[in-house]
Amino acid sequence: MNYLESRRxxxxxxxxxxxxxxxxxxxxxxxxxxxxxxxxxxxxxALLFLTxxxxxxxxxxxxxxxxxxxxxxxxxxxxEFGHQSIQALRGTAEFLKVPxxxxxxxPMDTSYRTFLQFVExxxxxxxxxxxxxxxxxxxxxxxxxxxxxxxxxxxxxEITNEIIDLLEDSIRSEILRTxxxxxxxxxxxxxxxxxxxxxxxxxxxxxxxxxxxxxxxPYTSAAFAGPGLSILDFGLKFRGYTTDVTLTVVRPPLxxxxxRLLSLTERAxxxxxxxxxxxxxxxxxxxxxxxxxxxxxxxxxxxxxHGIGLEAHEAPFLRNRSDNASRLxxxxxxxxxxxxxxxxxxxxxxxxxxxLTGSGVEVLTRARIIRL
Amino acid sequence: MNYLESRRxxxxxxxxxxxxxxxxxxxxxxxxxxxxxxxxxxxxxALLFLTxxxxxxxxxxxxxxxxxxxxxxxxxxxxEFGHQSIQALRGTAEFLKVPxxxxxxxPMDTSYRTFLQFVExxxxxxxxxxxxxxxxxxxxxxxxxxxxxxxxxxxxxEITNEIIDLLEDSIRSEILRTxxxxxxxxxxxxxxxxxxxxxxxxxxxxxxxxxxxxxxxPYTSAAFAGPGLSILDFGLKFRGYTTDVTLTVVRPPLxxxxxRLLSLTERAxxxxxxxxxxxxxxxxxxxxxxxxxxxxxxxxxxxxxHGIGLEAHEAPFLRNRSDNASRLxxxxxxxxxxxxxxxxxxxxxxxxxxxLTGSGVEVLTRARIIRL
Numbered sequence: 069m070n071y072l073e074s075r076r077x078x079x080x081x082x083x084x085x086x087x088x089x090x091x092x093x094x095x096x097x098x099x100x101x102x103x104x105x106x107x108x109x110x111x112x113x114a115l116l117f118l119t120x121x122x123x124x125x126x127x128x129x130x131x132x133x134x135x136x137x138x139x140x141x142x143x144x145x146x147x148e149f150g151h152q153s154i155q156a157l158r159g160t161a162e163f164l165k166v167p168x169x170x171x172x173x174x175p176m177d178t179s180y181r182t183f184l185q186f187v188e189x190x191x192x193x194x195x196x197x198x199x200x201x202x203x204x205x206x207x208x209x210x211x212x213x214x215x216x217x218x219x220x221x222x223x224x225x226e227i228t229n230e231i232i233d234l235l236e237d238s239i240r241s242e243i244l245r246t247x248x249x250x251x252x253x254x255x256x257x258x259x260x261x262x263x264x265x266x267x268x269x270x271x272x273x274x275x276x277x278x279x280x281x282x283x284x285x286p287y288t289s290a291a292f293a294g295p296g297l298s299i300l301d302f303g304l305k306f307r308g309y310t311t312d313v314t315l316t317v318v319r320p321p322l323x324x325x326x327x328r329l330l331s332l333t334e335r336a337x338x339x340x341x342x343x344x345x346x347x348x349x350x351x352x353x354x355x356x357x358x359x360x361x362x363x364x365x366x367x368x369x370x371x372x373x374h375g376i377g378l379e380a381h382e383a384p385f386l387r388n389r390s391d392n393a394s395r396l397x398x399x400x401x402x403x404x405x406x407x408x409x410x411x412x413x414x415x416x417x418x419x420x421x422x423x424l425t426g427s428g429v430e431v432l433t434r435a436r437i438i439r440l
Numbered sequence: 441m442n443y444l445e446s447r448r449x450x451x452x453x454x455x456x457x458x459x460x461x462x463x464x465x466x467x468x469x470x471x472x473x474x475x476x477x478x479x480x481x482x483x484x485x486a487l488l489f490l491t492x493x494x495x496x497x498x499x500x501x502x503x504x505x506x507x508x509x510x511x512x513x514x515x516x517x518x519x520e521f522g523h524q525s526i527q528a529l530r531g532t533a534e535f536l537k538v539p540x541x542x543x544x545x546x547p548m549d550t551s552y553r554t555f556l557q558f559v560e561x562x563x564x565x566x567x568x569x570x571x572x573x574x575x576x577x578x579x580x581x582x583x584x585x586x587x588x589x590x591x592x593x594x595x596x597x598e599i600t601n602e603i604i605d606l607l608e609d610s611i612r613s614e615i616l617r618t619x620x621x622x623x624x625x626x627x628x629x630x631x632x633x634x635x636x637x638x639x640x641x642x643x644x645x646x647x648x649x650x651x652x653x654x655x656x657x658p659y660t661s662a663a664f665a666g667p668g669l670s671i672l673d674f675g676l677k678f679r680g681y682t683t684d685v686t687l688t689v690v691r692p693p694l695x696x697x698x699x700r701l702l703s704l705t706e707r708a709x710x711x712x713x714x715x716x717x718x719x720x721x722x723x724x725x726x727x728x729x730x731x732x733x734x735x736x737x738x739x740x741x742x743x744x745x746h747g748i749g750l751e752a753h754e755a756p757f758l759r760n761r762s763d764n765a766s767r768l769x770x771x772x773x774x775x776x777x778x779x780x781x782x783x784x785x786x787x788x789x790x791x792x793x794x795x796l797t798g799s800g801v802e803v804l805t806r807a808r809i810i811r812l
């Protein structure tokens with residue numbers, strides 16, 4: 069059994085436990101769901117139906133793409149259903165002889181208006197849209213990476229680290245001078261190393277703009293790595309999985325305030341890393357770094373970290389929020405990314421990707437504060 | 441009154457007509473809504489509340505960004521509401537003294553599960569999630585560009601045309617040789633001309649990959665513009681608005697089948713352009729090109745075109761589908777992009793941006809089939 073089949077197998081088991089006859093997944097513009105890639109290999113733009121009798125049917129926009137990438141029992145072009153998800157659900161359920169009256173689960177983020185349409189037009193089945201069901205189980209399973217995913221992450225991290233080293237050299241030698249230089253260097257280097265691209269739009273913010281958490285626009289033709297603090301936040305997408313790192317590039321002279329931002333950020337990073345263990349509450353780690361910053365009357369305007377995978381942000385979330393009940397577990401891959409931002413002095417952030425294993429913590433990437 | 445105020449004014453009028461006391465807009469990861477930028481200038485990651493007494497309150501993630509970009513009556517950092525939209529809605533409604541029991545409209549694409557939470561937790565107001573309301577009115581208004589938007593589109597098109605010419609020269613002289621070369625040239629040229637970036641990920645597919653509607657990955661280090669048909673689909677994002685063009689680059693020798701794809705695509709493009717008039721049904725234009733292809737036993741696997749603006753795909757949609765009731769109107773900016781794709785011979789597409797005015801049709805961009 070390949071890794072796609074064994075993922076589907078766990079979902080079929082869950083469906084059986086919950087008495088679900090069919091599950092629909094949807095990946096479309098504005099409603100991305102990497103579950104389809106995770107379960108079949110198809111990179112996107114498709115519906116996927118799994119049934120209680122362990123069949124997987126893909127309904128892709130692009131049948132040529134599916135021929136190359138998808139591992140499923142059956143493929144039906146979406147055009148045959150007029151590109152309408154309700155029609156596809158009805159048609160597939162009838163074709164597969166899903167018993168009338170049985171329960172079919174649709175995506176948990178389905179809009180209120182679309183759900184009403186499903187209920188109105190699909191009268192032969194009991195259509196469910198809910199949390200705590202099969203879709204939520206897929207998200208939870210995706211947060212714990214399997215062997216194949218960890219293998220991919222080791223390769224992706226190796227490429228990321230190679231590019232970090234090249235970036236440092238090229239910035240030091242002033243071959244890369246502008247935000248655009250740096251961002252396009254990453255794009256080209258990624259593709260030359262068989263990445264699909266970057267996992268999200270690279271953020272390169274020179275000293276004038278680094279105070280923004282997410283500088284806008286993400287990169288411009290302005291100078292990068294001039295005196296002060298510059299931030300470079302990027303990720304590589306390799307076989308669907310994204311890395312996510314942030315370097316801060318520092319060029320003297322620095323103000324005392326800038327030195328303070330840097331040393332606090334480094335202390336927070338070390339503190340967080342020391343607290344990461346199998347079973348720790350994600351919120352507790354985030355609360356500790358918030359407290360450290362708070363003692364110096366600073367506040368971090370974003371979360372401490374987040375899971376990475378087929379999405380750039382996914383479970384677990386390392387947020388200091390009362391509604392965050394998640395625990396870090398072996399097999400999770402996530403970022404630690406403390407940062408501080410000051411409109412007058414600029415910003416700094418240090419972000420690396422962490423793999424938590426049964427035997428401890430592995431820092432996959434080697435992002436750092438680079439002092440020129 | 442500036443153009444942002446006059447857009448808001450039209451929404452306030454609509455709210456008054458419909459007896460809506462407050463409207464909430466939301467732009468967040470996975471739930472993008474450019475209405476916020478259209479109404480306030482804030483590029484994204486915010487909530488926006490408009491009230492019947494003509495107040496606009498922005499609730500941004502990044503208050504520094506709002507200080508630079510947003511034009512509103514009041515700004516409240518999202519952190520003050522714990523980054524929870526329900527809390528922000530309640531808090532803002534109370535702060536602005538929106539009368540208890542009055543109607544508040546939330547985004548029409550709100551998920552079923554989130555809508556249930558709103559209804560449960562916001563008991564002092566009548567929360568509506570519906571089509572045909574204020575949100576739909578905003579989408580319809582956004583499809584008809586105002587003077588400011590047309591001014592932006594003329595500038596964006598000029599830059600796009602300049603880059604098309606540079607691309608043609610650099611491909612002919614073999615300065616640009618790979619898919620990555622071409623895509624990164626566009627990224628750099630865009631930023632050097634004060635664009636925010638590209639409007640969507642550039643698709644550069646050499647002859648081996650051009651048969652895919654959306655080649656995956658979008659660009660690689662493979663050769664571009666070798667013998668046969670290569671497709672280059674890109675858009676520039678300028679002051680928020682994206683252009684969207686596709687060039688087909690042709691290098692001899694061609695098969696008869698390839699010549700046939702090209703001439704059919706050009707004929708379909710001319711036919712579509714000749715049919716575009718104020719008031720024509722979008723579906724009728726799309727049906728005509730489908731019929732033209734059908735006579736030659738070919739089929740186009742995507743729509744004929746779509747509106748462009750703050751989104752890369754927005755109203756109007758030029759689809760040959762029975763549920764498409766939209767008519768083309770003066771002020772609309774949209775693409776025409778007939779294309780044909782053959783797994784053995786490759787693909788071709790010709791796409792330009794069209795502005796429909798009261799006096800006729802203006803082809804804003806100058807994408808073309810480039811024969812080397």
